[in-house]
Amino acid sequence: MIETSKVDSKLLNRSIFVFDIDGVIRDVSGSYRRALADTVEHFTNAAYRPTPEEIDELKAEGIWNNDWEASQELIKRYLQSLGQEIQVSYEAIVEFFQSRYRGSNPDWSDGYIATEPLIATTKYFQELTIAGIGWGFFSGATRASASYVLKRLDINEPVLIAMEDAAGKPDPTGLLLAAKQIERKQNNTATVIVYVGDTVADMLTVVKARDFDPSYQYVAVGVIPPHVSEDLRDRYTALLKENGADMVLNNVLELTPQLNLLQSLIS
Numbered sequence: 001m002i003e004t005s006k007v008d009s010k011l012l013n014r015s016i017f018v019f020d021i022d023g024v025i026r027d028v029s030g031s032y033r034r035a036l037a038d039t040v041e042h043f044t045n046a047a048y049r050p051t052p053e054e055i056d057e058l059k060a061e062g063i064w065n066n067d068w069e070a071s072q073e074l075i076k077r078y079l080q081s082l083g084q085e086i087q088v089s090y091e092a093i094v095e096f097f098q099s100r101y102r103g104s105n106p107d108w109s110d111g112y113i114a115t116e117p118l119i120a121t122t123k124y125f126q127e128l129t130i131a132g133i134g135w136g137f138f139s140g141a142t143r144a145s146a147s148y149v150l151k152r153l154d155i156n157e158p159v160l161i162a163m164e165d166a167a168g169k170p171d172p173t174g175l176l177l178a179a180k181q182i183e184r185k186q187n188n189t190a191t192v193i194v195y196v197g198d199t200v201a202d203m204l205t206v207v208k209a210r211d212f213d214p215s216y217q218y219v220a221v222g223v224i225p226p227h228v229s230e231d232l233r234d235r236y237t238a239l240l241k242e243n244g245a246d247m248v249l250n251n252v253l254e255l256t257p258q259l260n261l262l263q264s265l266i267s
Contacts, residue, residue: 019196120253168201
């Protein structure tokens with residue numbers, strides 16, 4: 001544990017927290033990941049359904065943050081293993097995926113999205129605001145999907161950079177766009193950007209941001225997503241650290257204003 005007395009408290013008011021959403025704010029193991037597995041199974045004629053571990057292995061490559069593209073890639077790899085080429089279009093993959101994730105009702109009440117457990121709480125974000133920390137979101141989810149969960153947390157008009165707004169991770173553009181918008185909202189220039197994510201792509205986003213805009217200090221905070229079983233947590237932690245995580249937490253709620261005072265800022 002870091003001793004808060006060692007650090008200038010002014011850093012708190014010069015910090016920005018930017019959060020990924022899937023696996024950090026909400027548990028998507030029974031929604032996005034289920035829809036991904038359904039999609040692969042459907043387009044391989046029920047011959048192949050990826051396991052959670054196989055999905056993790058793909059995402060560990062650091063470039064498959066988009067679950068539509070991840071679905072397409074797993075279908076492609078399976079068919080290639082049989083000496084076949086993928087025949088289905090990307091648009092068909094997206095359409096089927098969304099039919100599972102959003103469902104058929106206009107309010108998405110019959111989609112997997114309606115069953116997602118929340119990880120973060122409304123109180124958590126209220127406490128960040130009280131501490132003087134600006135915060136917002138950079139997610140690979142669609143704006144509609146991200147907004148859906150943020151409304152459940154009673155977060156209105158948040159800073160949100162979604163799939164439609166910036167290149168996919170690990171491109172750091174979206175992270176910097178979120179940070180700039182938070183600065184304008186706070187009317188305060190930040191010194192430290194803390195990005196919280198659960199995948200290799202999230203950690204690599206921070207690594208690339210350091211070169212993209214070195215005017216900030218960056219802290220990459222990894223969290224273990226809910227689908228990772230207890231016996232695999234150490235392995236997942238190591239994977240995130242190998243790809244740039246400065247620290248890894250079991251849950252986003254552990255990232256309190258005090259834990260913003262990280263080793264990288266006092267070394």
